[in-house]
Amino acid sequence: MKKNYKIETQCLHAGYEPKNGEPGVMPIVQSTTYRYDSTQQIGDLFDLKAEGHMYSRLSNPTVDAVEKKIAALEGGVGALCTSSGQAATLLSLLNIVKPGDHIISASTIYGGTVNLFMVNFKRLGIEVDLVNPDLPLEELQKYVKENTKAVFGETIANPALTVLDIEKMAELAHSNNVPLIMDNTFATPMLCRPFEFGADIVVHSTTKYMDGHATTVGGVIVDSGNFDWTNGKFEEFTVPDDSYHGLVYSEQFGKAAYIVKARVQLMRDYGTYPSALAAFILNLGLETLHVRMERYCQNALKVAKFLDEHPEIESINYPGLEGSKYYELSQKYLKKGASGVIAVEVKGGKERAARFMDALNLVIKEVHVADIRTCILHPASSTHRQLTDEQLANAGIGGGLVRLSVGIENVDDIIADLANALEVSR
Numbered sequence: 001m002k003k004n005y006k007i008e009t010q011c012l013h014a015g016y017e018p019k020n021g022e023p024g025v026m027p028i029v030q031s032t033t034y035r036y037d038s039t040q041q042i043g044d045l046f047d048l049k050a051e052g053h054m055y056s057r058l059s060n061p062t063v064d065a066v067e068k069k070i071a072a073l074e075g076g077v078g079a080l081c082t083s084s085g086q087a088a089t090l091l092s093l094l095n096i097v098k099p100g101d102h103i104i105s106a107s108t109i110y111g112g113t114v115n116l117f118m119v120n121f122k123r124l125g126i127e128v129d130l131v132n133p134d135l136p137l138e139e140l141q142k143y144v145k146e147n148t149k150a151v152f153g154e155t156i157a158n159p160a161l162t163v164l165d166i167e168k169m170a171e172l173a174h175s176n177n178v179p180l181i182m183d184n185t186f187a188t189p190m191l192c193r194p195f196e197f198g199a200d201i202v203v204h205s206t207t208k209y210m211d212g213h214a215t216t217v218g219g220v221i222v223d224s225g226n227f228d229w230t231n232g233k234f235e236e237f238t239v240p241d242d243s244y245h246g247l248v249y250s251e252q253f254g255k256a257a258y259i260v261k262a263r264v265q266l267m268r269d270y271g272t273y274p275s276a277l278a279a280f281i282l283n284l285g286l287e288t289l290h291v292r293m294e295r296y297c298q299n300a301l302k303v304a305k306f307l308d309e310h311p312e313i314e315s316i317n318y319p320g321l322e323g324s325k326y327y328e329l330s331q332k333y334l335k336k337g338a339s340g341v342i343a344v345e346v347k348g349g350k351e352r353a354a355r356f357m358d359a360l361n362l363v364i365k366e367v368h369v370a371d372i373r374t375c376i377l378h379p380a381s382s383t384h385r386q387l388t389d390e391q392l393a394n395a396g397i398g399g400g401l402v403r404l405s406v407g408i409e410n411v412d413d414i415i416a417d418l419a420n421a422l423e424v425s426r
């Protein structure tokens with residue numbers, strides 16, 4: 001793949017380059033296994049001396065093509081697909097933290113990630129401090145401890161829609177010799193490429209905009225290749241791995257040490273690899289990602305402007321709207337648009353929000369976001385139901401807040417449906 005192709009072209013052509021007479025589209029390689037002529041060749045695969053597929057829990061040609069495409073889109077050295085976004089976040093961190101370690105995370109993150117950090121990481125003895133990402137760097141530095149191993153945040157937070165100051169968080173991470181891991185789900189590489197602002201690792205729930213069609217749960221981890229794992233803080237990269245006859249990841253794999261280790265050590269043991277079919281479907285979504293993201297952004301901005309001026313709306317948060325608290329950050333980090341999700345607080349609190357939602361005809365009530373179809377959700381009673389009131393407040397979620405995910409229908413139809421529901425739910 002020629003490196004100088006523009007990102008839109010990469011959506012279509014990166015990852016799979018068929019040779020003479022081969023299928024034009026990467027086929028679904030529905031096989032768990034791969035045949036070899038000799039035991040020696042298989043032995044070399046197990047020793048990581050040779051490249052090749054051995055078993056579809058570790059790699060598969062269809063998934064591999066998608067991994068290469070996403071790595072190209074983000075500008076990374078490699079990617080690892082996972083069976084869900086949750087699995088991507090989980091493995092991205094377990095690859096570098098162990099019991100007794102500490103993570104600093106923005107408090108405005110996906111509710112499932114809050115659960116992962118506060119329930120199961122706690123159980124594993126991994127401590128996470130959820131911090132207000134809008135604090136100045138000096139204040140954030142106070143959370144750093146001797147055992148801090150990573151800084152984590154979301155480009156555009158789900159559902160609070162805070163825009164992270166990526167350069168500030170990268171500074172926080174790098175001044176303490178730890179990596180910045182960014183969940184880039186809502187922005188996608190079409191709107192923001194966090195590596196360009198200093199992030200080291202990117203994760204996605206591909207379930208959202210990347211798949212786009214609301215068909216397939218999945219995730220991905222992408223490695224920038226920029227972090228120095230030999231800085232003394234991450235011995236798992238410099239000390240021999242006995243489960244591979246004493247292999248040292250940083251020596252053998254250089255810039256790709258992180259993503260290779262995630263695959264051959266963590267994926268081997270945790271087994272959250274996607275199926276070839278899931279990857280094939282994800283690829284169909286990726287092929288039109290650039291076209292869809294443009295339309296989501298256009299539609300969402302029009303809907304946001306309509307809601308902003310509506311008398312029945314208490315407050316609105318869309319980072320692309322002038323006057324939004326995050327407008328300036330969005331102008332810096334989201335130059336091509338602020339994605340498709342809008343948070344609105346309808347006047348009349350929780351009950352009114354429910355009446356409003358029930359009065360919608362076109363807009364779908366579902367537990368999803370980033371569907372091609374416009375959909376709506378009430379976080380406090382669904383995705384964020386497990387959180388305490390304090391955690392809800394920290395995540396920026398009020399009782400009457402609804403999360404509107406604007407799709408790619410004709411925007412006039414979306415606005416008419418919202419206008420009608422606001423009227424009849426008064």
Ligand SMILES: *Cc1c(COP(=O)(O)O)cnc(C)c1O
Binds near residue numbers: 185186208
């Ligand atoms: C949905 C989501 C996740 C979790 O992804 P799944 O694919 O549902 O496991 C993680 N981060 C963000 C920002 C999300 O929106």
